[in-house]
Amino acid sequence: MTTALIFGAICGIGLGMARFKIFALLAAIPMVLAGVLVSGLASGMDLGVIGLAAVAAAASVQIAYLVSFLATGFIFAQYLRVRAQSEATP
Numbered sequence: 375m376t377t378a379l380i381f382g383a384i385c386g387i388g389l390g391m392a393r394f395k396i397f398a399l400l401a402a403i404p405m406v407l408a409g410v411l412v413s414g415l416a417s418g419m420d421l422g423v424i425g426l427a428a429v430a431a432a433a434s435v436q437i438a439y440l441v442s443f444l445a446t447g448f449i450f451a452q453y454l455r456v457r458a459q460s461e462a463t464p
Contacts, residue, residue, distance in 0.1 A: 378409070378410045378427045378430065382406045382433075385405075386402070386438030386439035386442065387438045389435075390439040390440070390446065391443075403432050407432060411428065
């Protein structure tokens with residue numbers, strides 16, 4: 375289950391840092407859910423545990439996307455602010 379959360383977070387961070395639109399999550403979440411389902415069935419997990427892992431992985435994709443998207447925007451805004459200040463002063 376931890377692996378599913380980490381995998382989902384990495385996918386979300388990658389999408390957010392690349393500045394993809396939120397609609398990219400519509401394609402990423404089913405892929406993560408399929409990965410969780412296949413790995414859960416292959417390891418012999420109970421269906422309830424697989425369902426819980428799937429929900430947690432989907433949430434981790436969305437949360438990681440949001441955090442990385444906002445962090446990238448904040449870093450870019452700081453860069454533009456510093457650049458504007460350096461150009462304004464002789």
